[in-house]
Amino acid sequence: MSSVLYDAPGPKAIARSRVLSIIGIILIAAGLVWLILVLGAPTVSANGAVQPGLWSVTRWDVFSDVQVWRTLGQGALNTLRMAGVAAVFALALAVLFSFGRASETRWIRVPTTIVLEFVRGMPVLLMMLFILLVFSTGSFWAGVAALSVYNGAIIGEALRAGIKSLPRGQREAGLAIGLTPIATRFRIEFPQAFRQMLPIIIAQLVVLLKDTSLSFVVAYDELLRSGVYNLSNFFGNRYSFSFFFVVLAMYLTINLSLSWLARVIARRSRSRGH
Amino acid sequence: MDAIIENLPVFLEGFRNTLSLLAIAGIGALVLGIILAAMRISPVASFRGFATVYTELVRNTPLTLVLFFCAYLLPYLQFSPGYFTLAAIGLTVYTSPFIAEALRSGINGVPLGQAEAARSIGLTFGQTLSFIIMPQAVRMVIPPLINVFIALTKNTSVAGAFFVFELFGAARKITNLRGDEVLAILLAVAVFYLIITIPLGLIAGKIERKVTVLR
Numbered sequence: 225m226s227s228v229l230y231d232a233p234g235p236k237a238i239a240r241s242r243v244l245s246i247i248g249i250i251l252i253a254a255g256l257v258w259l260i261l262v263l264g265a266p267t268v269s270a271n272g273a274v275q276p277g278l279w280s281v282t283r284w285d286v287f288s289d290v291q292v293w294r295t296l297g298q299g300a301l302n303t304l305r306m307a308g309v310a311a312v313f314a315l316a317l318a319v320l321f322s323f324g325r326a327s328e329t330r331w332i333r334v335p336t337t338i339v340l341e342f343v344r345g346m347p348v349l350l351m352m353l354f355i356l357l358v359f360s361t362g363s364f365w366a367g368v369a370a371l372s373v374y375n376g377a378i379i380g381e382a383l384r385a386g387i388k389s390l391p392r393g394q395r396e397a398g399l400a401i402g403l404t405p406i407a408t409r410f411r412i413e414f415p416q417a418f419r420q421m422l423p424i425i426i427a428q429l430v431v432l433l434k435d436t437s438l439s440f441v442v443a444y445d446e447l448l449r450s451g452v453y454n455l456s457n458f459f460g461n462r463y464s465f466s467f468f469f470v471v472l473a474m475y476l477t478i479n480l481s482l483s484w485l486a487r488v489i490a491r492r493s494r495s496r497g498h
Numbered sequence: 499m500d501a502i503i504e505n506l507p508v509f510l511e512g513f514r515n516t517l518s519l520l521a522i523a524g525i526g527a528l529v530l531g532i533i534l535a536a537m538r539i540s541p542v543a544s545f546r547g548f549a550t551v552y553t554e555l556v557r558n559t560p561l562t563l564v565l566f567f568c569a570y571l572l573p574y575l576q577f578s579p580g581y582f583t584l585a586a587i588g589l590t591v592y593t594s595p596f597i598a599e600a601l602r603s604g605i606n607g608v609p610l611g612q613a614e615a616a617r618s619i620g621l622t623f624g625q626t627l628s629f630i631i632m633p634q635a636v637r638m639v640i641p642p643l644i645n646v647f648i649a650l651t652k653n654t655s656v657a658g659a660f661f662v663f664e665l666f667g668a669a670r671k672i673t674n675l676r677g678d679e680v681l682a683i684l685l686a687v688a689v690f691y692l693i694i695t696i697p698l699g700l701i702a703g704k705i706e707r708k709v710t711v712l713r
Contacts (some may be wrong), residue, residue: 229605229631230541231617241541248544258589269574345648345690345695347655350666354684357673437560441659465571472563479558 275462283466286459298460299450306364306446307433310371314432315425317376322383322417323409343377348437356442367439375432381426386417423490430482437475446472501679502686503673512658513690518653519586519664520694524647528591531597540601553595561656564588569660585657589650595693604629604639637709644702650673651694666691 233241264277276282286292324336343351351370354360361369390413398408418425440448451471456464502509537549556564568588569581578584608631616630658666669687673680 229539229613229627233541236505237541240499241543244542248542248548252544253549263575278564289512339698341696342688342692345652345692345699346654347666347691349655349659350669350684350687350691353666353669353673354688357680357684434558434560437562438656439657440562440566448560448566452566462575464574468563468567468571472559475560476555476558479555 276348278465281306283462286455286463286466287470292455292459295455296447296470296474297453299445299471300488301476302369302444302450303433303436303446304478306367306371306436306439306444307429310368310375310436311429313368314375314379314429316491317372317415318379318383321376321380322387325380325384325389326409328405335394340377340380344381346374348374348435349441352438352442355425362446363439366442367436367444371432371435375428377436379425379428382421383414383417383427386421387413389420390416419493422493423486426486426489427483430479430486433482434475434479499679499682501672501676501683505675505683508668508672509665509686510688512663512665512687515582515662515664515667516651516654516690517694519582519589519657520651521645522586523589523593523654524650526586527593527597527646530590530594531601534594535601535605536597538598539605549598553598554593556595559592559600561588561592561653562659564592565656565660580663585631585654585660585662589653589657593646593650596649597643600642600646601635604635604644607638608634637705641702641706641709644698645704646703648698649693652693653700654692662664663672669693 260279264279266277266280267275321340322337324332326339327336328335329408346403348370351374352366355369356363359366387409394412395408396414403411407459436446437448439446440453443449445454448471451474452464452467455467515619518592524620534549534552537545538553540546565585565588568584572578572584572587612630612634613626621629654664655666658664658668658670663671669684672683
């Protein structure tokens with residue numbers, strides 16, 4: 225591995241870093257084992273009642289109930305549904321925003337810029353509450369609207385940067401062969417900018433998927449609310465850690481596979497590239 | 499409008515709590531992020547692996563899940579130093595990998611030839627780091643770092659949903675009291691957030707332009 229900080233290591237340095245590495249592995253493993261043991265130990269609460277450790281069977285036996293899995297699956301579906309709908313709207317808005325922002329008419333460009341700055345500087349959660357209370361849309365559409373506007377603004381900026389980074393000749397050539405400015409933008413500049421910015425757009429869509437969990441706060445039954453909050457209210461707090469653990473695993477599976485997909489697409493579009 | 503004026507102390511208290519959450523979690527995440535970045539670029543493979551796994555896991559976990567864990571499950575595990583501290587811990591943990599990534603990409607962004615030239619004229623490791631690499635890396639790192647802090651500012655609003663009284667909590671409380679002026683109240687809260695985020699964004703943009711001119 226070549227790095228800015230180090231020369232390629234010689235035999236002595238390799239041996240030394242191997243020893244350090246083994247010590248590191250032992251330290252990390254010891255830390256993990258300690259954590260597992262501490263979590264697994266039975267605890268005594270303030271009133272003297274003894275609670276079983278977190279790995280005890282009595283905390284995990286709910287998972288033999290089919291209804292639990294059905295609820296978890298429904299939660300995951302709700303999360304994915306919100307993410308899917310919001311992604312479509314976000315992309316549409318992004319196109320609008322990027323055109324407005326790069327427009328040659330001042331009366332379109334300046335208001336779009338102000339709206340974009342406002343939207344990008346504001347928490348998504350506040351926007352969700354805002355839409356829920358002002359337009360009383362219900363929690364699903366409040367979540368979808370806030371996520372599409374926010375992510376649309378960010379993807380729109382990425383698209384604009386993509387359009388701006390194209391060689392000037394592209395636009396000039398389009399105009400020179402008699403296309404209207406709008407047609408030039410749509411048929412010449414936009415497809416190139418989109419392809420160039422595809423990795424960033426997909427990464428932002430992963431962020432959108434993660435942010436659907438914010439709709440927990442406006443009481444939408446997504447994975448976190450239905451899988452951890454509702455289930456542990458129903459079956460008792462004893463199981464809340466187990467439910468959390470499973471929901472975390474589900475989130476990580478979905479997000480890590482999407483991130484992996486994003487990386488594959490990024491690599492492919494780069495190798496096909498320019 | 500009068501709903502805002504008569505509740506101004508509540509807004510200001512929320513704003514103060516947002517700022518202190520931002521400061522505490524920001525400093526914590528910076529410290530943790532520097533440690534992670536150091537592990538990530540160290541020649542020791544096991545540290546590198548640990549930091550990589552930590553970064554990937556935390557970055558792919560939604561913030562709401564992290565704060566849920568802090569607010570509901572840590573007290574259940576009999577660790578309860580108060581919701582403010584718990585939220586600060588959650589935000590620190592969540593933000594640290596983003597800081598580590600910004601630092602790492604800055605250091606790796608210094609051209610290899612710079613370090614090789616420094617070593618070949620006989621500078622020691624410490625000298626190479628402090629005279630050649632760091633001055634260049636810091637400049638490139640500051641704009642992305644500011645962007646991480648802008649994101650952190652916006653993320654503190656999630657803590658408001660988990661029993662911390664900051665700007666978002668203030669918004670919820672006052673909209674409950676004054677249902678007739680929801681729009682004005684929410685706009686006022688948005689302005690408080692923009693007071694933090696827009697100047698930070700302008701500074702980041704300015705520094706970014708300056709650095710690109712220098713290179």
